[in-house]
Amino acid sequence: MTTEQLTNEIRKKKSFLCIGLDVDLNKIPAHLLDLEDPIFEFNKAIIDATHHLCVAYKPNTAFYEAYGLKGWKALEKTINYLNTKYPEIFTIADAKRGDIGNTSTMYAKAFFEDLAFDSVTVAPYMGKDSVEPFLAFDNKHTIMLALTSNTGAFDFQTQNIDDKALYKHVLEISKSWENSERLMYVVGATKAEYFKEIRTIVPDSFLLVPGVGAQGGNLQDVCKYGMNNQVGLLINSSRGIIYASNGTDFAAEAASKALDLQQEMEMILGL
Numbered sequence: 001m002t003t004e005q006l007t008n009e010i011r012k013k014k015s016f017l018c019i020g021l022d023v024d025l026n027k028i029p030a031h032l033l034d035l036e037d038p039i040f041e042f043n044k045a046i047i048d049a050t051h052h053l054c055v056a057y058k059p060n061t062a063f064y065e066a067y068g069l070k071g072w073k074a075l076e077k078t079i080n081y082l083n084t085k086y087p088e089i090f091t092i093a094d095a096k097r098g099d100i101g102n103t104s105t106m107y108a109k110a111f112f113e114d115l116a117f118d119s120v121t122v123a124p125y126m127g128k129d130s131v132e133p134f135l136a137f138d139n140k141h142t143i144m145l146a147l148t149s150n151t152g153a154f155d156f157q158t159q160n161i162d163d164k165a166l167y168k169h170v171l172e173i174s175k176s177w178e179n180s181e182r183l184m185y186v187v188g189a190t191k192a193e194y195f196k197e198i199r200t201i202v203p204d205s206f207l208l209v210p211g212v213g214a215q216g217g218n219l220q221d222v223c224k225y226g227m228n229n230q231v232g233l234l235i236n237s238s239r240g241i242i243y244a245s246n247g248t249d250f251a252a253e254a255a256s257k258a259l260d261l262q263q264e265m266e267m268i269l270g271l
């Protein structure tokens with residue numbers, strides 16, 4: 001999917017919501033556990049109930065890898081379901097990969113070719129030759145960690161090197177990489193006060209923003225400086241939406257939480 005298609009979808013749905021599919025078998029409704037593939041059945045119900053309110057889904061691969069082969073199969077079924085039934089939806093494999101070049105190429109093939117995700121998250125720590133293999137894929141997007149939502153972000157990312165915070169070096173240097181127009185960046189919603197400066201470095205890039213909901217980030221605060229002319233934001237909420245209820249009404253309750261965020265976004269877009 002191109003960024004233009006993503007922006008059109010945002011305008012059409014009046015939403016820049018990304019729903020995180022972080023499936024934990026200890027949290028999903030008990031009645032699903034009797035089914036052959038509870039993870040996929042949970043995702044399918046959530047997707048069917050919320051697809052009109054969001055523009056992206058983001059399964060975090062940890063929640064699938066934790067269940068071994070069964071988990072990976074459920075991830076494959078989920079992305080196939082999305083690509084077949086809702087091809088207009090942007091898909092993000094939140095895998096936080098990145099390694100020496102030939103290994104990164106294999107990671108990129110896994111998520112872009114085998115699983116056919118639109119994008120994958122990567123860590124920048126190993127540098128240019130660890131990220132460029134992901135950027136080589138046409139019509140795919142690489143979402144690089146810039147300033148993360150956790151408190152550990154202050155351990156390294158905000159530390160100065162030559163009087164400039166490390167996350168700013170990451171943003172600036174990555175702009176010179178080959179196919180850098182395929183880059184998006186992760187910036188945590190809990191770091192709202194940083195968006196103004198981040199936008200001076202990457203005014204046109206899409207930012208994936210986790211941390212709204214369970215982590216306490218605020219949508220309005222992020223949008224104030226995070227939004228650009230193309231909207232340029234994908235706001236993720238995972239637990240705050242998908243675990244709104246663990247009863248038989250779980251999908252409807254998830255939709256209700258998603259609707260709250262979509263309506264807030266519609267208001268912001270209307271301003």
Ligand SMILES: O=c1ccn([C@@H]2O[C@H](COP(=O)(O)O)[C@@H](O)[C@H]2O)c(=O)[nH]1
Nearest residue numbers: 020060148149188210214215237238239
């Ligand atoms: O800086 C980051 C990068 C990634 N994440 C991931 O996003 C979701 C957030 O889930 P919530 O339940 O809405 O808190 C999860 O998959 C994280 O691993 C992040 O939170 N912060």
